[in-house]
Amino acid sequence: MHIDRLLVRPGLLAALLVVASLAVSHVTGIFFVFPSHAQHGSLPHSSTLEADAAGLTHHGHGGSLNGWEGSSEGIAYSERNHHIAGWFVILMALTELGHALRLPYIRWTKLLLPTAMTGMGLFLLIWSDHEAWPVGSMSFTQTFFGHDQEILQHKAYGVLALLVGGVEFLRRTGCVEHVAWAIPLPTMAIVGGFMLFGHSHGIHPSADLIAAHHAIMGALAISAGSSKLYSGWQSGALKTGGSRWEILWAGLILLIGMQLLIYSE
Numbered sequence: 001m002h003i004d005r006l007l008v009r010p011g012l013l014a015a016l017l018v019v020a021s022l023a024v025s026h027v028t029g030i031f032f033v034f035p036s037h038a039q040h041g042s043l044p045h046s047s048t049l050e051a052d053a054a055g056l057t058h059h060g061h062g063g064s065l066n067g068w069e070g071s072s073e074g075i076a077y078s079e080r081n082h083h084i085a086g087w088f089v090i091l092m093a094l095t096e097l098g099h100a101l102r103l104p105y106i107r108w109t110k111l112l113l114p115t116a117m118t119g120m121g122l123f124l125l126i127w128s129d130h131e132a133w134p135v136g137s138m139s140f141t142q143t144f145f146g147h148d149q150e151i152l153q154h155k156a157y158g159v160l161a162l163l164v165g166g167v168e169f170l171r172r173t174g175c176v177e178h179v180a181w182a183i184p185l186p187t188m189a190i191v192g193g194f195m196l197f198g199h200s201h202g203i204h205p206s207a208d209l210i211a212a213h214h215a216i217m218g219a220l221a222i223s224a225g226s227s228k229l230y231s232g233w234q235s236g237a238l239k240t241g242g243s244r245w246e247i248l249w250a251g252l253i254l255l256i257g258m259q260l261l262i263y264s265e
Contacts (some may be wrong), residue, residue, distance in 0.1 A: 068130070070205045075265045077130055086260030088120035093254035100246035111147045114169035121161030127212075128154035153199055157192060179232070186228035186249070193221030208265045217259050224252035 068074040097113040098105055129151045130136055133143040143151060164184045170176045196218030204210060231245030
């Protein structure tokens, strides 16, 4: 049928986004897995001494427990990045909240969400990790095809944000009109939320606090994406605003932004 043909391409895109995220998470060992040292506190004293003696490094680039990770400079860099990301997310949330409440708005404001999402994606790809390409000493290959779980996940978020931001820009400018093109946005929220449960900042003295922050944001993201999807299923059109589920979606995204603003290590 004609409708089936219309659904194939956007439906395939949503499926590919899910598969790509799951593949990255599986390969890097971060999906549903809390790295033993990063998520369950710092190393025991004896292990710490052995690690320091052996020159154990974070990311394999000289960032030992007494180096970048957990240092005042490393903490400041990480907190600043989370806070900047928080402002991007809050901008997205306010745009979606206005849409859900059917508030009058200037025509161009509908592009704020894809603009903010694209900006956040570029920010993550460039500045997510101080030692990673293009701002650090690591090469492109080491950054995107290495074994550092934290860097790979940050870059995966950046790529997903760029892809979904691009889809939302096309959708909101009328270049793609089928309702199924709205699926990637909540899908990214759900997949990204699950990935946060396994996010690690390496060997860090505040590993438990970091894990708690990410678990809260992960739960909020999964709930937000699910609300958005349910709203679309209930209304028959994911782009139709005004439902309570749409308001819940926007409110949860706003909470994620606030959580990022108060993020502390």
